[in-house]
Amino acid sequence: MASSSNRVLPGFGLSLGYTLVYLSLIVLIPLAAVFIKASSLSLEQFWAVVTAPSVVASYKLSFGASLLAAAINSVFGLMLAWALVRYSFPGKRLVDALVDLPFALPTAVAGIALTALYAPNGWMGKFLEPLGIKVAFTPLGVLVALIFIGLPFVVRTVQPILEDLDTEYEEAAVSLGANRWQAFRHVVFPTLLPALMTGFAMAFARAVGEYGSVIFIAGNIPMVSEITPLMIITKLEQYDYAGATAIAVVMLVFSFLLLLLINGLQAWTAKRTGRAR
Amino acid sequence: MAPTRFFLRPVFALVAGLAIVSAGPAQADTTLLNVSYDVARELYKDINPAFAAHWQRTAGEKVTINQSHGGSSKQIQSVVAGLEADVVTMNQAADIEVLVKNGLASADWRKAFPHGAAPYSSATIFLVRKGNPKGIKDWNDLARAGLGVVVPNPKTSGNGRYTYLAAWGYALSKGGNEAAARDFVAKLFANVPVFDGGGRGATTTFTQRGIGDVLVTFENEAVLIDQEVGGDKFDVVYPSISIDASAPVAIVNKVVDKRGSRKAATAYLNFLYSPEGQEIIAKHNFRPRDPAVLKKHASRFPAIKTFTVEEKFGSWDAVQKTHFSDGGIYDQIVVKR
Numbered sequence: 001m002a003s004s005s006n007r008v009l010p011g012f013g014l015s016l017g018y019t020l021v022y023l024s025l026i027v028l029i030p031l032a033a034v035f036i037k038a039s040s041l042s043l044e045q046f047w048a049v050v051t052a053p054s055v056v057a058s059y060k061l062s063f064g065a066s067l068l069a070a071a072i073n074s075v076f077g078l079m080l081a082w083a084l085v086r087y088s089f090p091g092k093r094l095v096d097a098l099v100d101l102p103f104a105l106p107t108a109v110a111g112i113a114l115t116a117l118y119a120p121n122g123w124m125g126k127f128l129e130p131l132g133i134k135v136a137f138t139p140l141g142v143l144v145a146l147i148f149i150g151l152p153f154v155v156r157t158v159q160p161i162l163e164d165l166d167t168e169y170e171e172a173a174v175s176l177g178a179n180r181w182q183a184f185r186h187v188v189f190p191t192l193l194p195a196l197m198t199g200f201a202m203a204f205a206r207a208v209g210e211y212g213s214v215i216f217i218a219g220n221i222p223m224v225s226e227i228t229p230l231m232i233i234t235k236l237e238q239y240d241y242a243g244a245t246a247i248a249v250v251m252l253v254f255s256f257l258l259l260l261l262i263n264g265l266q267a268w269t270a271k272r273t274g275r276a277r
Numbered sequence: 278m279a280p281t282r283f284f285l286r287p288v289f290a291l292v293a294g295l296a297i298v299s300a301g302p303a304q305a306d307t308t309l310l311n312v313s314y315d316v317a318r319e320l321y322k323d324i325n326p327a328f329a330a331h332w333q334r335t336a337g338e339k340v341t342i343n344q345s346h347g348g349s350s351k352q353i354q355s356v357v358a359g360l361e362a363d364v365v366t367m368n369q370a371a372d373i374e375v376l377v378k379n380g381l382a383s384a385d386w387r388k389a390f391p392h393g394a395a396p397y398s399s400a401t402i403f404l405v406r407k408g409n410p411k412g413i414k415d416w417n418d419l420a421r422a423g424l425g426v427v428v429p430n431p432k433t434s435g436n437g438r439y440t441y442l443a444a445w446g447y448a449l450s451k452g453g454n455e456a457a458a459r460d461f462v463a464k465l466f467a468n469v470p471v472f473d474g475g476g477r478g479a480t481t482t483f484t485q486r487g488i489g490d491v492l493v494t495f496e497n498e499a500v501l502i503d504q505e506v507g508g509d510k511f512d513v514v515y516p517s518i519s520i521d522a523s524a525p526v527a528i529v530n531k532v533v534d535k536r537g538s539r540k541a542a543t544a545y546l547n548f549l550y551s552p553e554g555q556e557i558i559a560k561h562n563f564r565p566r567d568p569a570v571l572k573k574h575a576s577r578f579p580a581i582k583t584f585t586v587e588e589k590f591g592s593w594d595a596v597q598k599t600h601f602s603d604g605g606i607y608d609q610i611v612v613k614r
Contacts, residue, residue: 052603053612119486137471137488220430220472222611233474237350237433239375243603 031252038245049246054222055231061139062228063254066207069146070154070200077154077203078196084155085162099155102148107212114145115216137219142227145213150203157199158192165191190273194266201262208255306339307541312362314349314435316476316498317524320561321346321366327557328548332541340541348475349435356381356529363533363542366526368399369435370586371593373527386527395523396549397563400581401436401443403514404483404492404499411490415516416447420464425489428469429479431607435522436476440493441466441607442596443520446589450518463610484511495522497562500577521583524563 038046049055084096102110118125118135125136135141165188173183211229218225228251235244313321325342332340345352345360353372356362357379365382367373376382387393405413411424419426431437444465448458470488473479476498483492484506491514492499499513526546533539548554555565559574571578590596600606 049603052608054608115486119488121487136486215474216478219470220474221469222472222608234430234432236354237348238597238601239350239354240603 034245034248034252037241038249040242041246045242046246049243050250054226055228055247057223058226058228058231059250059254061142061225062208062251063258065139065142065146065227066204069143069150069207070204072147073150073154073203074196074200077151077199078158078192080151081155081158081162085159099152101152102150103152107149107210108216110148111145111213111216114141114148114213118144118217136217137221137225139218139225141217141219142214142225145217146207146210149210149213150207153202153206154196154199157195157202161192161195190269193273194270197262197266197269201259201266204262205255205259208251306341307538308341308343309363309538309542309545310343310345310361311364311366311545312345312352312356312360313366314352314368315346316495317366317368318344318346320558320563323557323560324549324554327553328545331548331551331553332544336541336544338541340545342545348433350375350433361532361536362529363536363538364526364528364546366524366546368522368524369438369593370523370525371597372435373525374593376527376529381529381531382527383530387525389528390526390546391550392566393523393525394527395525395566396546396554397558397565398521398523398583399495399497399563400519400522400583401439401493402496402499402519402581403516404494404502404511405514406490407510407512409512409514413491413514416444416465416518417451417461419444419468419491419493420461421468424468424491425470426465426468427471427473427479427483427489427492428466429476429494430472430474432601434473434475436479436494436498437472438596438601439495439520439522441600442586442590443516443518445600446520446584447516447518449589450584459606459610463613466610496564496578500562515579515581518582518584521585523585 041049080099084092084099115136116122118128118141120126120129120134120136122136128135133140135144169187169191170183173187174180178186209229211227211233214227215230218227218230220226220230228247232244232247232251235241235247311321311325321342321344325344329340329342332338345355345362347355349367349369349372353365353367353375356365356376365373365376370387373382373386377384377386383389390396403413403419405411411418413419413424418424428440429437431441441462444462445458448461449455453461471479471482473482476494479492479494480498480502482488484502492502503511503513526549528539528542528546533542549558550566552567552570555567555570559565559570559577562577564578565571565574586593586596590599598605
């Protein structure tokens, strides 16, 4: 409370109270329900469900493809944000608005559109097929869908930081003898890194839980292209609520640990670059 | 689509429930809610006004029938969660058994209406590309190496489950034992290039995406595609034997007793068996039970030898346990493919 007393605006108690109640209602209670439902299984049953071969294969695909998609989005999202902030070109506003489309589009529509494009008889698939590249109905298709839905997260988190970043810093660095790469590597990039990591984490989290857009393009072949959310839906379709929540628990714990790790890394880099809050 | 629909369903259930509660006792008009599966949408769109007219004529009462359609297990889940369905009309007995387990329908629901409470049935048949270039005639052709067989996921769709069981039953009928049947079904499922969540998804994969050489689906779906997409792209093929996919109906006791709608609900389901109801059923490519109606449309429903799930597999419960439960035969087959 000592830290709150010297603030200009009062309301620490009230806002913390709201925070806790709100988080409990919206996040904690539903998640607790998942854990309670899963606890109706015995430990052996739980273990058998979450380590079944097809389920394990689905974790690998879901987490692997999500991490890869988030990494790819970090690279290209940064480029997009850079182009949008630093340069002006005709149609810039249009491009800026396009970035948000994956947010707004119902995921199933995205999934159907991507499948239609990349199926062997689709616009893109027609040209990729003769090259021996199969996208639709393979794990590659899953990756494409996850890149699509994750893009806005990276762009939208990096963009405001980049807008705040004055070109004076780069100019100062160059006038002090840094080359262009050094100016980017040691001046611009460290400032963007925390935001980039936030974008990465959000794109990753979204991708892990994504169902609608992936399900159409994945092909859903057991052991090859089944994502974990599909395994959960499959169990629900068979009225196996406990089994479904058991897999959900594993997903939640995995995701939570990974997000915790990313947040920790982010705090560490922020401290190192002197942007600690 | 699927997740949003899934999470919205309780909200719909609540809204629909409230609407019915508020509309129920205030006025004399009866309302019925029929909770049904996905592809029965068009069928009941025709049945409902016909029944309303029939009820007006015979009982002198006005009746309004509300419909709810969706994936069958999701629909049943909403009913269990409190969606006030007076009647359920499904495509698998297993779904109604869930209502029995939850005390919503009576255990002997099969005896409540003729033909095991299934007013119509369908069969699992094949749809192939025009001219049947791969020469697919019967189930054994589907297990040939290198063929693409489009089947929805048996874990998530009744359509896929019937296909799996039909193939299994075919192998048994050829004198094979359980091991031979398992081997045959494993070969067939190794030919599946894409597993869609439901029958309509599989239809899209086969017809729009051009995947696979044959689509295995219900007769009504195959015939509908053949009619709608045009006969110049696909051919319907009837295998030597198929499964009788009966579409069971039941009254939800708990709801009709509470709402006092048993009389109208019973009449509604009985109407499905009337010549008028059977005629509408035949129009939608489902096989009617009434011999006279079936005979009238004999050209559209070629005679096909079928077996029921109960004949070959005992019961849906047993099927579920042995074949589709976690680690069951289906899981073992696909993990190894």
